Amino acid sequence: MSKPKVGIFGFTGCGGCQLEILNLEDQLLDLVAAIDLVHFTEAITEHSDNYDIALVEGAITTRHGVERIEKIGKIAKIIVAIGSCAVNGGLNCLKNLYGTAKAKELVYGDKKDWIDSIDVKPVDAYVKVDYYARGCPPNRFEIVDIIRSLIVGRKPEIPNYPVCVECKRNGNTCVFELGMTCLGPVTRAGCNSRCPNSGSGCDGCRGLIDEPNVNAQKDLLKKYGLTVEDMVDRFNLYNACREKNIAEKVTGGN
Amino acid sequence: MLYKVLEKNGYRDFVKSLISGFEFIGPVKKDRAVHDFKVIKDFKELDTAYIRTTIPPAKKILFPPDEELVCYEIGENIDVKPVVESGEKILFAINAWDINGMNFLDRVFTTDFIDDNYKAKRDKLIVIGMDTEPAETNFSPSVGAEFATGGFDLYMHDIGDRYFIRVATARGDGLLKRYAVVKDAERNDFKEYDRYMDNYRGRFKLDVDIKSFYDDFEVIYDKKEFWENAAKDCYSCGSCNLVCPTCFCFNVKDDMELNLKKGEKTREWDSCMIPDYGLVAGGHNFRPTKENRLKQRYRCKLKTFKEKYDRYACVGCGRCIEACLANINIAEDINSVKKEVSA
Ligand code: SF4
Ligand code: SF4
Numbered sequence: 001m002s003k004p005k006v007g008i009f010g011f012t013g014c015g016g017c018q019l020e021i022l023n024l025e026d027q028l029l030d031l032v033a034a035i036d037l038v039h040f041t042e043a044i045t046e047h048s049d050n051y052d053i054a055l056v057e058g059a060i061t062t063r064h065g066v067e068r069i070e071k072i073g074k075i076a077k078i079i080v081a082i083g084s085c086a087v088n089g090g091l092n093c094l095k096n097l098y099g100t101a102k103a104k105e106l107v108y109g110d111k112k113d114w115i116d117s118i119d120v121k122p123v124d125a126y127v128k129v130d131y132y133a134r135g136c137p138p139n140r141f142e143i144v145d146i147i148r149s150l151i152v153g154r155k156p157e158i159p160n161y162p163v164c165v166e167c168k169r170n171g172n173t174c175v176f177e178l179g180m181t182c183l184g185p186v187t188r189a190g191c192n193s194r195c196p197n198s199g200s201g202c203d204g205c206r207g208l209i210d211e212p213n214v215n216a217q218k219d220l221l222k223k224y225g226l227t228v229e230d231m232v233d234r235f236n237l238y239n240a241c242r243e244k245n246i247a248e249k250v251t252g253g254n
Numbered sequence: 255m256l257y258k259v260l261e262k263n264g265y266r267d268f269v270k271s272l273i274s275g276f277e278f279i280g281p282v283k284k285d286r287a288v289h290d291f292k293v294i295k296d297f298k299e300l301d302t303a304y305i306r307t308t309i310p311p312a313k314k315i316l317f318p319p320d321e322e323l324v325c326y327e328i329g330e331n332i333d334v335k336p337v338v339e340s341g342e343k344i345l346f347a348i349n350a351w352d353i354n355g356m357n358f359l360d361r362v363f364t365t366d367f368i369d370d371n372y373k374a375k376r377d378k379l380i381v382i383g384m385d386t387e388p389a390e391t392n393f394s395p396s397v398g399a400e401f402a403t404g405g406f407d408l409y410m411h412d413i414g415d416r417y418f419i420r421v422a423t424a425r426g427d428g429l430l431k432r433y434a435v436v437k438d439a440e441r442n443d444f445k446e447y448d449r450y451m452d453n454y455r456g457r458f459k460l461d462v463d464i465k466s467f468y469d470d471f472e473v474i475y476d477k478k479e480f481w482e483n484a485a486k487d488c489y490s491c492g493s494c495n496l497v498c499p500t501c502f503c504f505n506v507k508d509d510m511e512l513n514l515k516k517g518e519k520t521r522e523w524d525s526c527m528i529p530d531y532g533l534v535a536g537g538h539n540f541r542p543t544k545e546n547r548l549k550q551r552y553r554c555k556l557k558t559f560k561e562k563y564d565r566y567a568c569v570g571c572g573r574c575i576e577a578c579l580a581n582i583n584i585a586e587d588i589n590s591v592k593k594e595v596s597a
Pocket of ligand 1 (some may be wrong): 487488489490491492493494495527577578579580581582
């Protein structure tokens with residue numbers, strides 16, 4: 001793909017993923033030179049419906065959103081979901097846990113029927129997603145790597161190993177040893193272990209690796225005298241849409 | 255080997271002058287759990303009474319987690335340049351098993367192929383060893399690694415009111431001549447040193463039956479249940495490899511700039527315990543399951559290199575035991591082979 005036409009679109013989320021692209025600073029000029037940017041919700045006013053690659057931020061939470069993503073799905077040859085909300089539904093999924101109807105009632109009271117709000121789903125619930133730039137926020141260098149790989153025609157290297165690998169490369173002391181909980185052993189790396197680097201446990205924002213050993217988490221909790229609730233809350237923060245039965249596995253179903 | 259004695263009251267001045275004269279890397283307390291080897295500028299930071307470090311010092315210094323190997327520019331021609339970084343450094347207070355780990359890496363990186371990046375760093379590294387208290391997970395004596403016969407310039411044993419120093423290189427001797435007031439060891443010093451070593455060896459409490467593991471490995475090789483059970487809780491997280499002083503596997507990555515004109519190739523630590531390690535083009539994976547991978551890890555450490563170099567690719571430091579959140583324990587697994595075979 002010599003100079004692909006790229007659109008960057010936003011759905012439900014905080015907008016931080018698009019901001020991460022703007023945060024590229026040193027690489028931003030090279031990036032816009034390497035692609036033909038036809039839409040970027042957060043940064044440009046121009047718009048065209050002619051694009052090859054769509055970078056999609058945010059979860060799908062409204063009927064209008066469903067229409068928009070389906071349209072993108074028809075136009076784009078390649079869709080890249082960027083950020084936890086697009087990839088897994090992200091924090092928005094807490095609404096599903098609570099109950100969409102109940103949440104609408106609580107927030108909008110008797111005006112609830114005016115509001116277009118449906119159960120939260122990740123982007124790939126509606127369209128085929130080719131690549132995932134995970135994380136909250138995503139790793140901007142990984143976004144660049146995906147775009148570069150598409151230009152030169154090779155497969156992007158997205159780690160399929162847990163955060164522990166990066167933690168060790170960074171020489172971190174395991175946060176379990178410091179008395180905290182961590183989802184690192186089952187969470188996909190690629191963030192350069194940024195939370196453990198600053199002394200707090202991983203929240204699992206990049207989602208699970210392909211073959212997570214969630215059963216072993218139980219023994220782990222026991223070893224460090226931690227509660228199951230800690231772990232389930234942690235899992236749900238970013239992964240409630242995707243990993244419904246994870247919580248059951250971790251608690252052994254009770 | 256020369257044998258010298260340094261009085262304790264001369265220790266501080268010796269070390270201080272090394273700190274001011276060289277890039278000096280030594281153990282520093284990092285947090286409640288571990289020490290870390292860092293560049294030290296002030297004598298007060300140095301804490302040689304350490305028990306655990308997460309990452310072995312030599313691995314960090316000689317074989318860093320991320321290392322640029324070549325850089326290239328694509329113009330009319332493709333211009334490729336090797337990147338070899340090294341500088342003279344002192345590595346201070348590294349213990350015997352970690353020196354032996356480094357000696358193992360020396361073999362790996364200079365036997366079939368000379369790794370210029372590793373060798374340049376190693377040649378310029380001045381190594382001063384010191385004994386440390388073994389952790390309860392340490393089984394170095396079982397693999398013959400609690401004492402280093404080489405791979406260092408100086409080795410300082412604390413025998414009470416003085417240090418008994420083994421001088422292995424002219425470079426080490428030069429350091430003592432220039433920066434310390436030492437005298438030749440005498441009979442009495444040797445006697446004290448022997449007594450000290452007997453006592454030191456007695457402080458290692460964990461024993462593993464490495465010989466029977468080696469002899470019986472082929473017998474249990476195909477016992478699926480044994481391996482399934484051993485690897486059942488494994489997260490495939492690679493921590494055991496990444497903290498190991500002898501693990502040397504790496505992955506080379508291509509980092510090209512977005513303008514597609516310039517780039518670099520870097521290597522990063524890899525791990526045979528993660529699923530993609532055995533994945534090849536076309537999608538086949540040679541070691542698709544965690545029990546395949548654990549078995550291979552043990553075979554590499556305790557069998558393959560024993561046959562190849564006549565030394566284990568394990569120095570018994572116990573770091574992998576401490577790092578494993580799934581409680582997978584190489585010492586217990588070695589011992590359980592004997593039970594399994596005799597059962
Ligand atoms: S550290 Fe433990 S859980 Fe992680 S890969 Fe090694 S054996 Fe498996
Ligand atoms: S295999 Fe484990 S005990 Fe042996 S050297 Fe490596 S980290 Fe240390």
